[in-house]
Amino acid sequence: MILDSVRRVFECHGFEEMDTPAIEMWEVLAAKGGEEVERQIYKFQDKGGRWLGLRFDLTVPLARVVASNPDLTKPFKRYCIAKVWRYEEPQSGRFREFVQADIDIVGSPKMEADMECVSTAVDALRGIGLSGFEVKINNRKILEGIVEGLGIDSVKAGRVFRALDRLEKVGAEAVAAEMAGAGLSDSEVERILDLTEFKGNEALDYVKRELAGSKAAMEGLQELEKVLDLAPPFGLSGALEVDFSLVRGLDYYTGPVFEIKAKDAQIGSIGGGGRYDRLIERFGGPPTPATGISLGVERLNEVLAAKIGSGAGGPVVFVANVNESVMADAIRISREIASSGIPSEADIMGRRLGRQLEYAEKRGIPYVLIVGPEELKSGKFKLRDMGRKGEVEVLLGDLPSLLLKK
């Protein structure tokens, strides 16, 4: 139900569905997400001796496919709702398996493409009843600018970014300790943590003042400002918040990065993503700008379960038979009701009427239509309202309009 709605919103904004295989050659997955992610990939050999892995996200396989299809019409706007896997310590029969709902735009270098993804993801979340969105934004180029300015090499930089990524979770002290462990001096650590102190316009001013000498940082700043300018047309006025501690775990991001939270949901991020302009090239494709956002479907389910409780969905009518002699008729009637678009189900167990009613009650089916020889002869059936315990007499032909009204 939830995913139907998400899918509809994606398609309404011009995204086309395209899935890719779950299994990839190991070389495709290796070294694309970063060390930590690489350790989490389910890796195995097939009977031909090739090393394979299960995809850990939907972006890397997309990049591979796009690289080998350079003639794809651009921008290529795709969506995919599918499983990904990341390994964690084995525990009682559980495997780390997630469903991600991904949207990506391949072929546009413009911030409009990034905002199209963010805004469509937010629309999808609105569509399932969430509200009060906060979108944290940052730009990897600014982070690169600062480590570059400090003369930190790329290996160390990776560790710094991963430490920073955990700021919200573990606090500044732990992050500082991790950076020190990576070989940074106290003043270097301080300068990086300083950056994360400011929010909003103050943050932008800080970068303008402190990182004016860095080409990368200035480019990142410009992109960040453009993203902020685009908030109104994309329906995100007041929702964007600059946060320089936002890194997003994956190594392949090159520019803007995003993280989406819903204020009325008491959990962390429900989605995020960013631009990955160099990933398609790494698979042998031409240089191709690309950006995307991924929503965590299990997270969505949690949020919604907390919001609306369980229930919803399921049949609207249960067609009960008074005895087995009319069981086939009840089945036929139920299938007619279903074919008029009203979810309906009949007994297929040969249970007595009382047990059938119990079953309907247990499953929370709101209406029971009772079929007996008399009813079949007269064409008039009893429709029981399981909530109010009332009964009305109906003609079969009137049932759809009656139920649709209720």
Next chain:
Amino acid sequence: MILDSVRRVFECHGFEEMDTPAIEMWEVLAAKGGEEVERQIYKFQDKGGRWLGLRFDLTVPLARVVASNPDLTKPFKRYCIAKVWRYEEPQSGRFREFVQADIDIVGSPKMEADMECVSTAVDALRGIGLSGFEVKINNRKILEGIVEGLGIDSVKAGRVFRALDRLEKVGAEAVAAEMAGAGLSDSEVERILDLTEFKGNEALDYVKRELAGSKAAMEGLQELEKVLDLAPPFGLSGALEVDFSLVRGLDYYTGPVFEIKAKDAQIGSIGGGGRYDRLIERFGGPPTPATGISLGVERLNEVLAAKIGSGAGGPVVFVANVNESVMADAIRISREIASSGIPSEADIMGRRLGRQLEYAEKRGIPYVLIVGPEELKSGKFKLRDMGRKGEVEVLLGDLPSLLLKK
């Protein structure tokens, strides 16, 4: 699009969606489908040294889950549309990965449950535009009766069934040779192949005459006759055809087996299944009758692609801008159109108008709305019909009703 429709039909008949993990412990998958299937499972070890495998179907994992949840309300009607994997010889980057659309009913021993699955699967196929269905039916108990009568042991019987399963593909001669290879005498082979010669009522008469001494065969015959009786209420009059050569590859079937073909599709079976009354018990659950049908989604896509060609889906409107100064306005307008339920997309590349129109044409988007400073001032926009190459002037507010009419 296709899957949305399939899902809707499943839900309309009271099936609830439930997926299970793609990765299972090896023991769960081993020895459930038969030797050949077992060889096709993707098998690997995790970092804790446990042997795991990717599911080869959706039925075995369901049975495992049901076995460990004995309190589930019965009948439990579930559906699942998801990937399964079977290994084949490695070839240029391809892995054997399928999407199956499964429906199962757990807890009912009645033929009504089997027919509910067959009929719902056929309704799903009707829903996506197929027609002219042929449902082949058989019952494993009849096959068991015949091999039992010949004194063939269960290992040999397995080979006989697998040989028989390939009758349509390889012909009677090859099947006879395979059976001889399994150690059957000429007269035994002949007796088994005899059974497959008859269709319809002749086939039933043959069983009544030749296998009257077998309890299993008589039970199978009774079930088969019940299935045939149920065709009318389940909307399958004239569609069922008894075929004693139908085995269905998997080892876990215990009673009725089915195979669905669409006459207007020039391919083999697009779905099949059967009853597996002993599978849940094998996972430590209580004895629990269960039956199910599985549709091959790739097969469906092939059939539909052949039927309707490509196209369909995709945006209905492309909102073009005359230059970058109004690009943000075009985006805002496109999102408004999309939020009224009409799939719409705007330029996010900063392309010139001519290039935008080319893109809309290439993607087969039927209407282009053109946004410029003049249009924004007057509120009147040009809507270009890309098929007829005509243009009309529209107010934005009129656009949804105008397009919905077209």
